Structures are given as C-alpha cells and as structure tokens.
Amino acid sequence: MNQQNPKIAKAGMARNTKKVTRIQKEKTIKILDAALEIFSQFGYRGATLDQIADQAGLSKPNLLYYFNGKNTLHNELLSQLMVKWLEPLEEMSPDGEPLEEICDYVCRKLALAQVFPRESRLFANEIIQGAPRISTSLSGPLKTLVDDKAALIASWSKAGKIAKVDPYHLIFSIWATTQHYADFDVQIGAVLEKNYATRFEDAAKFLSAFYRNGLRP
Amino acid sequence: MNQQNPKIAKAGMARNTKKVTRIQKEKTIKILDAALEIFSQFGYRGATLDQIADQAGLSKPNLLYYFNGKNTLHNELLSQLMVKWLEPLEEMSPDGEPLEEICDYVCRKLALAQVFPRESRLFANEIIQGAPRISTSLSGPLKTLVDDKAALIASWSKAGKIAKVDPYHLIFSIWATTQHYADFDVQIGAVLEKNYATRFEDAAKFLSAFYRNGLRP
DNA sequence: GTCAAAACTGACCAATTAGTCAAATTATTT
DNA sequence: AAATAATTTGACTAATTGGTCAGTTTTGAC
Structure with a gap:
C-alpha cells in the first residue's frame, strides 16, 4: 500500500x-x-x-x-540550514573594497540572525552539544569555505588595505557578535528593556562602526 | 529517620x-x-x-x-554560576585607564571561557532555551550591573577617553566574542585544526588588539 | 564494641517517549 | 459513481524517564 x-x-x-x-x-x-x-x-x-x-x-x-523518524526530521532541518548559513560568507568577494566587503558581510550575517533566529538557535544548540550530527559538515564544506575567505582577508591584510589581524579569529568574532543577537535574545531583552525594539538597528550601527574602526590599517 | x-x-x-x-x-x-x-x-x-x-x-x-530532584540540582548549578559569571564585569573600575579597563575585562572574560567552558555552555543552553529558570536573575542583578557599567563606559566615551560607542552593544560584543570560544568550541576546532591548541592565546591577541584599535578615540 | 545516624541499594511505579499498525477516512482519477 | 491511491487516526508497544520506599550496609561518636 x-x-x-x-x-x-x-x-x-x-x-x-x-x-x-x-x-x-x-x-x-x-x-x-x-x-x-x-x-x-x-x-x-x-x-x-x-x-x-x-x-x-x-x-x-x-x-x-x-x-x-525524529532523526530524519532533525537532519533535514540541519542540511537545509547549512546552505543558508554559509551564503553570506560565500558572497564576500575579492573584487570589492576590502573594508566594505567585510562590513557588508557583518551586516548580512546580522540580518540573517534577525530574520532567522530559530535557525540560529538550532545551529547553536547543535554546536554546543558537540555537533554530533553535523561534524562532517563543519570539517568539510565549512572549513573549506573559511580557509578560502581567510586567505582572502589575509591578502588584504598583507596589502595594507586593512589592519593586520588574524583572519580566522576575525571571522569567529563576526559569527559570535551577530549570532549572539539571535541566540541570546532573552538576555539582551532583559538588559535593554526599553531599547529592545531597536536592538538590531542599534547593533548594526555599533558593529558597522566598530569593525570599520577596528580594521582600518 | x-x-x-x-x-x-x-x-x-x-x-x-x-x-x-x-x-x-x-x-x-x-x-x-x-x-x-x-x-x-x-x-x-x-x-x-x-x-x-x-x-x-x-x-x-x-x-x-x-x-x-532534577530541578533542584539544575537550580543549584545556575545560582552558583551567576555569581562567577558577573565577577569579571564587576571588577571593571572607574579608577583605571579606560582602554585598559575594558581590555582587561575582555581578557578576564576570555579566561573564564577557557577555564570554565562547561559553565559557559550551561549558561548558553539556558539562555537559548528561553532562560525559563533564570529570567529573574537576568532582569535583576544582571541588568543592574550592566546598567551601572554601561554608564561608566558612556562617561569614558563622553570624556573622549575612548571612541563613541553604544556601551550596551559593546558589552554584548564582549560577551559574544569571549563566550564563543567555549560554546562553539567544536566548530572552532573543526575550522582551526592544526592551530587549535593555541586558540585561546591567539584569541586573546586578536581580541586585545581589536578592541584596542576599535575603541581608540 | 555498641548503637544510632548516615549512606546506600534493589525493586518498584506512574508518566512520557519514539515508533508501529490495521483500519477508517478522504482525495483523486477514470 | 466506482475504483484506487493518499491521508489520517486510535489503540497499541517497548523503552526510558523522574522519583519513591522499605530495608540493608556503612560510618563514626561514645
């Protein structure tokens, strides 16, 4: 049947x-x-x-x-997610203005956290718990992409277009600061209270200015 | 009996x-x-x-x-944690050199993530899942402390000792970037591979330089 | 050593969980 | 309007879960 x-x-x-x-x-x-x-x-x-x-x-x-099964359902969500999650970094281009490319990436990643907070939390849950179901994705496609973009950032750094920074830890900091607004939303809500409504707007301003300032040669 | x-x-x-x-x-x-x-x-x-x-x-x-009970056990862990978790920020003093005070805070918070990754993950799990058991701690002691230190940072900012930044989002960025090394350790391990052993050392260098650069007036 | 308090155990329970299945119901095709 | 295929359900199972309890063993003060 x-x-x-x-x-x-x-x-x-x-x-x-x-x-x-x-x-x-x-x-x-x-x-x-x-x-x-x-x-x-x-x-x-x-x-x-x-x-x-x-x-x-x-x-x-x-x-x-x-x-x-439960596992099938969860796997389906995770595999859908990985694609969406890597997109913003993939779009970082060697052709643009270095500082703008990085700041644009920050903004795209922040927008992702704003529009897809549940996806961000799903990912965070999975990683925190040791990534038992996506470790191959991490050391495979993710690492490849990061290595690629880290090399690009390193070249900008070397050429004096941006400050000398460890490109990997720069990327980590971008992941951290942007995803934080989705994953730790409750905490942010408790702290900001009155200014909660404009948090993403304010975050965009802060991060944009901060990375711009922190990365100038 | x-x-x-x-x-x-x-x-x-x-x-x-x-x-x-x-x-x-x-x-x-x-x-x-x-x-x-x-x-x-x-x-x-x-x-x-x-x-x-x-x-x-x-x-x-x-x-x-x-x-x-399970709940008692979990509560005990969380209440022990909150104290330890707020310490580094509490130590930020109005008497020191602004830039150093902030960078020292970053280092203390990073050290906490390095030494107590499990506590960091416990906290992260709780927040991501909506903080059902510590929401009062968040809007109580945490908010009070953050408001206090945000005012301090704002005063430094106004006095021209550091760049003009939103103090709340600065604090969020410090939480995010430091805790990231505990919470997302698996991801960082997958990406860094060979350089995994020195990740905290490298992170300290990166963050220290980055905040110093990003905060200069 | 004695003995009461403290520490521990196995056997249990009721509730919840992922998953199954035969049968009933609903859509779609002809 | 049948006939067929797709969808849905209630009633079920076996395993796991948080928690209890009567009774046994261990500890430590005297």
Missing part, C-alpha cells in the same frame, strides 16, 4: 520523481516549521515528537507518515 | 547549621560536577538523572538522597 511513503519527504530526494501531491507539499512545510520551532528551543533530545506534531496541528502518527 | 536529608545540599542553606559530614561534602561536589558535565552538554530536558548518576559514580537513588 503505502510502502513508499516513508521516502516521501526524505532529505535529498532528487531521484525517484514520484509525484508530490498538494497535501504533501503543505504538510511537509508545516511540519518542518513546527520542528524548527521545537528543536531550536529544546535541542534534539529535549524536543519531543508530540510537541512537534502538536505545533504542526497533526497527530503524531500522521507526522511520522511524512518523516520516518 | 532521614527526613532532613532532602535539605542537605539545598541551594542557599545558610540557616539550619546541621553538621555536614565528610561524605556529604565529597559526594555533593562529585554530583555537582557530574551534573554540570551532563546539563552543559544536553540542556535541562536532554539530560537524565541516570546519566548524571552514572557520571558521578553513584546509583540514582543515592544521587536523589543528596539532591531532591
């Missing part, structure tokens, strides 16, 4: 172009959104399928009809 | 100076260390008492003899 069902929403899919129904599309989106909500808040082990199903407005067996 | 036992290791204690035995001292330390290990890795909901008991080398009922 439905022995091919478990594969419906399988991660990569690609091959096996069985027709995807309207309902499949809708429910898959709803489920992934719900899973992101719950996983990002409680981490992998803290999240439950009941919570996710409830959040998605489905019964648990119905959820399992679309994704054949 | 042992009806006072559940209170043995109760958080504040203070009153009720019942004698504390040698074994109580030893086991309490062992348990808290094990709990820190597990909670910091899996978050509150992801951690299990079985894991913690196992890590501590005790049976679960024996663990519960010292701490009367």
Whole structure:
C-alpha cells in the first residue's frame, strides 16, 4: 500500500520523481516549521515528537507518515540550514573594497540572525552539544569555505588595505557578535528593556562602526 | 529517620547549621560536577538523572538522597554560576585607564571561557532555551550591573577617553566574542585544526588588539 | 564494641517517549 | 459513481524517564 511513503519527504530526494501531491507539499512545510520551532528551543533530545506534531496541528502518527523518524526530521532541518548559513560568507568577494566587503558581510550575517533566529538557535544548540550530527559538515564544506575567505582577508591584510589581524579569529568574532543577537535574545531583552525594539538597528550601527574602526590599517 | 536529608545540599542553606559530614561534602561536589558535565552538554530536558548518576559514580537513588530532584540540582548549578559569571564585569573600575579597563575585562572574560567552558555552555543552553529558570536573575542583578557599567563606559566615551560607542552593544560584543570560544568550541576546532591548541592565546591577541584599535578615540 | 545516624541499594511505579499498525477516512482519477 | 491511491487516526508497544520506599550496609561518636 503505502510502502513508499516513508521516502516521501526524505532529505535529498532528487531521484525517484514520484509525484508530490498538494497535501504533501503543505504538510511537509508545516511540519518542518513546527520542528524548527521545537528543536531550536529544546535541542534534539529535549524536543519531543508530540510537541512537534502538536505545533504542526497533526497527530503524531500522521507526522511520522511524512518523516520516518525524529532523526530524519532533525537532519533535514540541519542540511537545509547549512546552505543558508554559509551564503553570506560565500558572497564576500575579492573584487570589492576590502573594508566594505567585510562590513557588508557583518551586516548580512546580522540580518540573517534577525530574520532567522530559530535557525540560529538550532545551529547553536547543535554546536554546543558537540555537533554530533553535523561534524562532517563543519570539517568539510565549512572549513573549506573559511580557509578560502581567510586567505582572502589575509591578502588584504598583507596589502595594507586593512589592519593586520588574524583572519580566522576575525571571522569567529563576526559569527559570535551577530549570532549572539539571535541566540541570546532573552538576555539582551532583559538588559535593554526599553531599547529592545531597536536592538538590531542599534547593533548594526555599533558593529558597522566598530569593525570599520577596528580594521582600518 | 532521614527526613532532613532532602535539605542537605539545598541551594542557599545558610540557616539550619546541621553538621555536614565528610561524605556529604565529597559526594555533593562529585554530583555537582557530574551534573554540570551532563546539563552543559544536553540542556535541562536532554539530560537524565541516570546519566548524571552514572557520571558521578553513584546509583540514582543515592544521587536523589543528596539532591531532591532534577530541578533542584539544575537550580543549584545556575545560582552558583551567576555569581562567577558577573565577577569579571564587576571588577571593571572607574579608577583605571579606560582602554585598559575594558581590555582587561575582555581578557578576564576570555579566561573564564577557557577555564570554565562547561559553565559557559550551561549558561548558553539556558539562555537559548528561553532562560525559563533564570529570567529573574537576568532582569535583576544582571541588568543592574550592566546598567551601572554601561554608564561608566558612556562617561569614558563622553570624556573622549575612548571612541563613541553604544556601551550596551559593546558589552554584548564582549560577551559574544569571549563566550564563543567555549560554546562553539567544536566548530572552532573543526575550522582551526592544526592551530587549535593555541586558540585561546591567539584569541586573546586578536581580541586585545581589536578592541584596542576599535575603541581608540 | 555498641548503637544510632548516615549512606546506600534493589525493586518498584506512574508518566512520557519514539515508533508501529490495521483500519477508517478522504482525495483523486477514470 | 466506482475504483484506487493518499491521508489520517486510535489503540497499541517497548523503552526510558523522574522519583519513591522499605530495608540493608556503612560510618563514626561514645
């Protein structure tokens, strides 16, 4: 009967172009959104399928009809995330003005934290807990990309276009300062109170000015 | 018989100076260390008492003899943490040289991340998951302290001793960049590989130089 | 050494969890 | 309007979880 069902929403899919129904599309989106909500808040082990199903407005067996397990669901979210997460850094170009390229990267990364805070937290949860499910992505695609861009920054540094800095730790600091606004939002909210509404705006101003100042040769 | 036992290791204690035995001292330390290990890795909901008991080398009922529940154990860790976590900022003094005071704070905070990475992760887990158990600490003692030090930094800024920056976002950036080395250690390890061993040394150099450069008037 | 308090244990419980499955219901095709 | 395929559900399981408790063993003061 439905022995091919478990594969419906399988991660990569690609091959096996069985027709995807309207309902499949809708429910898959709803489920992934719900899973992101719950996983990002409680981490992998803290999240439950009941919570996710409830959040998605489905019964648990119905959820399992679309994704054949908790792990599959989580993996799907993570692999979707990695692509989105590396984009801003990939766009850093050797052709632009060095200082602008870096500051633009900071802004893009901050915007990502603002628009996709749940994704940021999902990622943070995974890393903090030792990245058991994405360690290959870290030492693979991520490292390759960072090595590449670090070399670019190093060349700018050497050419005197920006201050002499360790490019790797510069990148780390950009990750840290931008993602902080998504991951530690509760803390920021508690501290800023009245000025909470403009936090991303203010952060953009601060970080932009700070990196500009810190990187001038 | 042992009806006072559940209170043995109760958080504040203070009153009720019942004698504390040698074994109580030893086991309490062992348990808290094990709990820190597990909670910091899996978050509150992801951690299990079985894991913690196992890590501590005790049976679960024996663990519960010292701490009367999972929540008590977690709370105890968090309240111990808050004190330690605020110290470095508290030490920032209006009497010193502004730039040095701030850079020293950065170094102290980085050292904390290096020496107590598990505490940093415990804190991060709690905040990411919405800080359900320490929100009062955040909007209470933490906010008070930050407001105080932000005013100090603002005064330095106004007096032209350091660059004009938003003091709150400066503090956020310091939290972010330093704690990042504890919380995202796995990611940093994956990226740095060969240079992993000297990461804290390199980070100290980078951050010190960067904040010095970024904050000069 | 005796004995009471402290420390510890195995066996248990009720609740929650990921996951299954046969059967019922709903959509889609013809 | 059938017939078929896709979707949904309730009722279930086996494993795990936080926590209890009666009773046993160990510790330390005298």
